[in-house]
Amino acid sequence: MIRVEGLVVRFGDVAAVRGVDLTVGPGECLALIGESGSGKSTIARALLGLAGAEASVAARRLEIGGRDARDFDERAWRAVRGRLVGFVAQDALGSLDPLRRVRDEIAEPMLIHRTAPAGEIGARVVDLLGRVGVPEPRVRAAQYPHELSGGLRQRALIASALAAEPGVLIADEPTTALDVTVQARILDLLADARRAGTGLLLISHDPAVVARLADRVAVLRDGEVVESGPAERVLGAPEHPYTRTLLDAVPRARTAGSPPGSRVVLEATGIGKSYGARAAVRDVSLRLRSGETIGVVGESGSGKSTLARILMGLVRPDAGEVRLDGAPWSALPERRRRPRRGRIQLVHQDPHGSFDPRLTVGRIIAEALPRGPGRRARALELLEMVGLSAGHLDRRPRRLSGGQRQRVAIARALGAGPGVLVCDEPVSALDVSIQAQILDLLAGLRHRLGLAMVFISHDLSVVRGVSDTVMVMKDGRVVEEGPVADVFERPSHPYTRTLLAASPTRASRAHAAPHER
Amino acid sequence: MIPGALTRPSRARPAGPVLAGAVLVVLAVAVAFPGLLTGRDPVVTDLTAALSPPGAGHPFGTDELGRDVLARVVYGARTSLLIGIGATVLGALGGTVIGLVAAAGGRRVDQALMRILDVALAVPELLLALVIVAFTGTGTANVLVAVGVAAVPNYARVVRGQALVAVRSGYAEAAVGLGTPWPVIVLRHVLPNVAGPSLLLATTGTGTSIISGSALSFLGLGPEPPAVEWGVMLADGRENLAVAWWPGVFPGVAVVAVVMSVTVVGRWLQARAEGRTA
Amino acid sequence: SGSGGGAPRAGGTLTFTTDIEPDVFDPHVSPADITGVIMRNVLDSLVAEDRDGSFKPWLATSWKISPDGRSYTFRLREDVTFTDGTPFDAAAVKANLDRVVAPATKSRYAAVLIGPYQSAEVADPHTVTVRLKRPYAPFLHALSTTYLGIYSPKALREHAADLAAGGPQNVGSGPFLLASRVKGQQAVFTRNPAYDWAPGTARHRGPAYLDKLVIGFLPENATRVGAVGSGQSDVADFLPAGQVRSLAGRPGLRVLSHESPGLVYSYYLNTERPPFDRREARLAVRAAIDTALITKAVFAGQYRPAWSPLSPSTPAYDATVENTWPYRPGEADRLLDGLGWTGRDTDGYRTKDGKRFAITLLYVPAYTKAERRTYDTAVQDALRKVGVQLTLKPLDGAAYTPIRDRGDYDIIAFAWGGSEPDLLRTVFHSASRLADGGANGARVHDPEIDAWLDRAAATTDRAARADLYAKVQRKVIAEGYSVPAFVASRQLAVRDRARDVGFDTSAWPLFYDAWVTGR
């Protein structure tokens, strides 16, 4: 279906992809792994002829559906996109048109390619939503993207990519925002599709996910494939040292050695928030001490991001109160909160949307820094802490990879020197090695400065690694909480048990047969 | 916006901004050293040579009193641009401040300001300008103020509308989360995002202000003769359009050239500031 | 008047476009020329003035003036009915004249025109006697204008407040009915089929030829000229002089031109304060202005320069003043030097005791045609050449009046149409103060002129009047109270299909005799 040889993509003088060969056949799954910024998303976009105006694309060979795509005109590309090749973009949160209803977005490929009679489209949309695991599909179809949680949006996006039954699906980090139960469901769905003959180009930072699906794996570094082969071999016995570092960064406990302090820095009591009839958060309480990390896990749409925004004082709760450093916080007017804003910072779930598109990375970070000379130097220092370099300082967010953007968001949050950090999926787009680097960074801050964190993540192993206590959320409620070991070892709530069971652990990857369900 | 299929990005050198820049340079010369562009006096009449067509002695011809049209266009630049640009700057600045305050100042401030603007907008600009001029007297500066003040509500509305969208954006929220004070958020994030349409209005506004100024002159509240001003030239020139096109067409062309150049250069600068190639 | 070949034919529509739309359609109230032109079609007058200044019967068949000149007895036609069916009689005349002077009418011109009117008496149904407070020679002329036109008394009774609006309620006995009016656009007239009392000055009898007369209002010169050029209109009023020549050459178009009688456009120099309290200063300024050249340039050779305050087509015009005050810049310099304005400042203007020779001309732009402003600008430049700074000061209507009435100006300029030499009294008699509704712009207090003007108004002897008015003109020129500028012509562009559009003595177009050829 797709066959590429010698693919080169340049952005100006920088070659983001240099001479990549790959093929995806019907019913076959090729996984692209590689560190953040290695060129995965760029390849995906280039295969759709959408590398962007600044990009120059060249290839020795580029065949899609058996035709030479090198001399495709717009028309020909359009026939390919959505129909021959479906695409799930990495930036799931911003990839649905905010002005259109979810159902219109999902129906669009069917309308464009006329793959379904007009009368049936409505029913199909609901069916698709159900298949990707969206509860209440009928209700959700009629909503607008901003009314959906991150995970719901991601599922809607996958549904739209599958709508016209494409021959090949390119999925760029399709499960970043999904909790493990839903993730499992999506992976099943993709496996089904593959069995039905759909080729799959899967881009993921998560070896566990790759292990579940891929027949073959290509490992990308700096735009070049350093290793490729059958999934079992590459994942099981990597040859290239880069691949090994990519896979072997095993999460370890980063809490050890620094017991939480006794001072309560953030306290929430009986928090509740509804959007119309939907209760996004109900009666949630938490106490966070300095140096402590509370992990928050839970179903997608269970109210985690809403909770984070309430803690931050960005959304006013309908019920309950948040106190910061023992003083009122959520009840204050914004003017009174402002001087203390630096104390508590948020890493947004949607970093892209939280950047002013007009500003460069340097200025975005500088905004968090105190006024004065040396701001740029400090910004660079922060960038380097999250594994970016001076070369990124003058770029605009649009020209960064997904993982790079996420790290900029972290750098910005740290720049303010907060005592409390609320992280909403801070490492969802990062490969394990960089994840490890970031988590070490946070652990260091916690250790040295007593940084307290509310850490929201769908990745149970990450949560387990960083948290002292953990809260499990479902339908806006905390269904279980306690010391992390207790909850993970002896889950009491049935939902927690499902969650843990569904987690594609690293342990499973060695013996995970690619075709196994 | 062109998707890069198997393409190289286009790197055309824009001819527009260069041309527009040249026009603005000529204009600047006309304002600063009109003598460099014409050797003639714009107010001296020569009744024996009234309405001579463009030719050797008078490249743009002469008007109904035999005054050199080129000289009048050149010398008129100063007054016209003063009114056009001055009034626009005044209107755009005032409007932007009010619009931003309304958008960022919370519901009550917004409501109050918007209702005041409704009233202000309801006052026909002409009337407002008339009243201002009636109190301050005629003359270039007063026309400038009158036209500028009359334009404030318009800019305010536009800025406020755009700002409302920007204020609710993710990045504005992120800035709130950083504890950035509102004024800074407004200046750093909201303003640049509302600048597009208002800049555009401002560039067009330059021409419109020249015209509004001339409408005032028309009612006798503008610069008095023999002051040279494009709007007045336009108004006078149209009387003879059927027999002599040049006194009415050249000042019009000057207005068009100014507005176009300002627009093109403004757009180019904006695109550069945003790092895109447009 | 313009006449074409062929016999007049009844039927058809004629469209006439003029520039200014009257605010008020009631000539008893409005001072506007255009109101007079428009309503002439609807309202008849007691008498009609002929081109030679004599008066012909109209609604009055004959009249007698008492020897003391203070009472006029009119014998009225008996066959006239207003278009609402009311018969015309002496009571109707009385009702109209009384209305003009009633304070509630707020007449802005007719009440002045009617002069020392005291009362009207109905002697019998068809005889009316008008009594004046003092002799008033221009009275017949006043009666002949539309401003003292005769409405149906029923209309006055029932619609007095609505007459200003213009519409079917404005009922007279004229050749047309005002059928409808669209404000800002046009007024439409239809023929009065019963009309059989045309004035003695008309070319035919019986009803008007036109079925319908449309009077459109197009203030923009270009649009008005364009409308007649494209055939959207048959006659365009007030052609800009600059376009006359090019229009005259267009096939299918004629240009009709009539010099307007009355006071020419003149600059009135304020004699009550320096510098124009000195005769030499006035004469110097006058000598510095080449009115012949300016007139030729500004009006593309269409208008003549003026020599007298009166237009040559006005009765009692004195031709002897012609060419008596030619353009002599050397003379201007000599006079100014003589007055001590010998210094020069950096801008090249004359100074005396460190003060610049600077004068102001007030004007109201809304009421000033572009051509006049151009003329003023040319004058400004002419004066600059002899070292005199003239500032043209625009003011809005309300601000202008008090300043003008106070006399806080050096020059004001205006023209005044009308075929009555007594207009001289309005501008030069010491009693015609601006604040009292007069127009003595030069603020002249000249006992000699006052006496001549009073005597002229008191006598009906045309020769004696002409002699007195000539004296006034010569004195005005000799003293340099005003600088006459140009003699305007009313110029109309007429399409070939429009025939026999007439002019009255004030050079206003008349439509009673007009007709149109078939398509």
Next chain:
Amino acid sequence: MLRFAARRALAGVAVLWAAATLAFAALHLLPGDVADAVLGPNSGAPPQVRAQIRQDYGLDDPLPAQYLRHMAALATGDLGRSYQFGLPVSRVLADQVGPTAELAVSAAVLSVGLAFCAALATGGRGGAASAIAGGIGLLALSVPSYWLGILGLAVFSFRFGLLPAAGADGPQALVLPAITLALPLAGVLAQVIRQQLHAIGDAPFVLTARARGAGERRLLARHTLRHAGLPVVTLSGWITGALMGGAVLTETVFARPGLGRVLVTAVGSRDIPVVSALMLVSAAAFVVVNLLVDLAYLVIDPRLRASGAVT
């Protein structure tokens, strides 16, 4: 919703009241006598006429009394009697509203339509077509409208006789004025739309829509144009103002009856009843437009609906 409506209605009334007050204040505080303005500079009216005018219109009463009388009359729907025309203001304005509305609405529709067409023509595709269309748009927004009108007249009516030069009868007479009024507006709107299209072109959802196989046209129609529509909605207040301002000049040039012309003469002769009535009309128009604008925001952008923060 009902409370919202009531609040808006109340605010609307307040705006109208303020507008009327402002007009009253402005025109009474101007130097000079209203009676002089009524009479005009060249009238030979004797002083007693002036006195009569002052008396009839109550100009000799103290200002507060005049103000109260004026407001009381307005409250009962009586707009007063025009100084200048001597007629009830409602009658002066009655037949003028139609032509102006006709002109303004057709120009508004035309300009928005033209702007979107131009954006469609230039959107996405580069190349010559886009450059030419962009240039025309630029030209359109740079040309002073009344100058354009006069040139248009010179060419289409006088030279070729294609369209009537003046008046307000029939749709033909509307063509030139509407185009004259609409073109500069369309120029501005097209630029705004283009700019917005540019900005939105980078958004991830646009990439996704493209990845579904959406062509440029579909992209515009279904996605980006709605985003570009937002600033157009924002500009509608400006559009309304520009239409009203433009109507004054356009109506003069094309000799169309209408409110704009009435306004010019009324302001010139300080016809307070007419001017304040016109201000009421214009304020009412703005109140309505703003209401529509706010509703349009809600219709176009669902994000604002949820926050309920839009006024």
